[in-house]
Amino acid sequence: MTDWQVPLSDVATDEELVRAAADTVESGWWSMGPRVAEFEQAFGELTGSKHALAVANGTAALHLALLAVECGPGDEVLVPSLNFVAAANTIVHTGATPVFVDIVGDDDLNMDPADVEAAITPKTKAIVVLHYGGYAADMDALARIAESAGATLVEDAAHAPGGSWNGRKCGTFGAVGCFSFFSNKNLPVGEGGMIVTDDDDLKERLRLLRSHGMTTLTWDRHRGHAHSYDVVTQGFNYRLDEIRAALGLVQLRRLPEENAGRARVSSRYREALHGTAGITMPFPDAEAQTRSSHHLAVVLLPAGVDRIGVRERLTEKRIQTSVHYPPIHRFSAYGELGGRRELPRTDAVADRVLTLPLYAALTDEQVDLVVTELVAAVGAA
Numbered sequence: 001m002t003d004w005q006v007p008l009s010d011v012a013t014d015e016e017l018v019r020a021a022a023d024t025v026e027s028g029w030w031s032m033g034p035r036v037a038e039f040e041q042a043f044g045e046l047t048g049s050k051h052a053l054a055v056a057n058g059t060a061a062l063h064l065a066l067l068a069v070e071c072g073p074g075d076e077v078l079v080p081s082l083n084f085v086a087a088a089n090t091i092v093h094t095g096a097t098p099v100f101v102d103i104v105g106d107d108d109l110n111m112d113p114a115d116v117e118a119a120i121t122p123k124t125k126a127i128v129v130l131h132y133g134g135y136a137a138d139m140d141a142l143a144r145i146a147e148s149a150g151a152t153l154v155e156d157a158a159h160a161p162g163g164s165w166n167g168r169k170c171g172t173f174g175a176v177g178c179f180s181f182f183s184n185k186n187l188p189v190g191e192g193g194m195i196v197t198d199d200d201d202l203k204e205r206l207r208l209l210r211s212h213g214m215t216t217l218t219w220d221r222h223r224g225h226a227h228s229y230d231v232v233t234q235g236f237n238y239r240l241d242e243i244r245a246a247l248g249l250v251q252l253r254r255l256p257e258e259n260a261g262r263a264r265v266s267s268r269y270r271e272a273l274h275g276t277a278g279i280t281m282p283f284p285d286a287e288a289q290t291r292s293s294h295h296l297a298v299v300l301l302p303a304g305v306d307r308i309g310v311r312e313r314l315t316e317k318r319i320q321t322s323v324h325y326p327p328i329h330r331f332s333a334y335g336e337l338g339g340r341r342e343l344p345r346t347d348a349v350a351d352r353v354l355t356l357p358l359y360a361a362l363t364d365e366q367v368d369l370v371v372t373e374l375v376a377a378v379g380a381a
């Protein structure tokens with residue numbers, strides 16, 4: 001493992017988190033139980049959702065969401081190609097076909113409502129909206145388009161806990177909102193996720209699908225609240241455990257501080273880099289920044305710059321970078337899938353996006369070092 005001077009992301013490992021995990025281990029109840037229920041309650045309060053269901057990870061959240069809104073064989077589901085592959089994979093696992101949609105452009109890496117409209121067909125069942133890097137997509141336009149097409153909105157809010165659009169939290173515009181608590185996320189627990197919805201029927205379907213379609217849980221039976229169960233649908237084991245829920249409760253309390261710290265780092269990058277050496281930083285609009293959860297600090301390198309060379313120079317300086325994302329439509333597994341639509345704006349940024357280190361504990365000195373080394377690397381490339 002490289003000894004990074006500035007890693008891409010970092011997790012806190014302090015006494016409060018260790019205590020939360022240790023207390024849970026000592027409690028003797030490790031599977032889904034009271035801490036999961038408390039975490040769900042608290043997360044639902046954060047988003048203002050009627051229901052929140054904790055799940056094993058963000059991919060499980062998306063899979064359950066798509067099944068709950070009844071995506072299946074013969075359906076098309078629109079999804080941005082500049083995205084993590086989880087949404088596309090889960091669409092395929094429901095039997096539906098992913099149809100890839102372009103981004104707005106260099107300044108806005110979210111899915112383009114006009115291209116969503118162009119991609120809609122009578123088969124369009126759902127639209128999976130990503131809030132890229134924590135910057136909310138245009139939910140007014142997307143909700144309008146979904147409604148007039150009779151398609152269901154599902155939000156992939158993996159990047160956006162605490163993010164908002166016009167005063168309303170990301171994850172609450174769609175029929176279902178999906179979150180990830182993977183280690184590099186704003187609210188990390190290792191592996192974990194959450195689904196939010198205001199719809200009672202969807203909540204019930206999601207709850208059943210999360211746990212094998214069983215009508216009662218081991219926890220209910222342990223407490224003597226139930227003696228047996230029926231199986232009313234073919235579900236999965238996508239449950240979260242108590243240890244991760246205990247970590248999640250601590251991390252959830254820290255989320256406002258974490259997001260504020262990320263905002264500080266992001267704006268320091270932006271001030272130093274936007275317009276320097278031909279580099280730009282997407283989402284230059286001040287309001288987009290105010291409502292973002294700042295999950296990613298992404299810059300666009302000047303066209304033609306050798307990104308691999310830039311990344312290698314930064315690695316030599318022990319600065320970790322990443323690429324969010326290699327577009328899904330270019331992966332071997334999706335060569336034949338995805339509707340074969342032209343995605344010129346996605347293709348135009350695909351070889352230029354570069355993700356810089358971002359987490360609240362980054363110091364100004366570390367940020368300045370990344371800036372200096374990035375500008376030097378671009379100059380030399």
Ligand SMILES: Cc1ncc(COP(=O)(O)O)c(C=O)c1O
Pocket residue numbers: 057058059060083084086087130156158159179180181182191192193
């Ligand atoms: C946009 C997006 N969607 C979905 C996921 C899947 O989440 P998880 O890794 O928790 O399964 C991730 C995270 O890795 C992600 O970044």
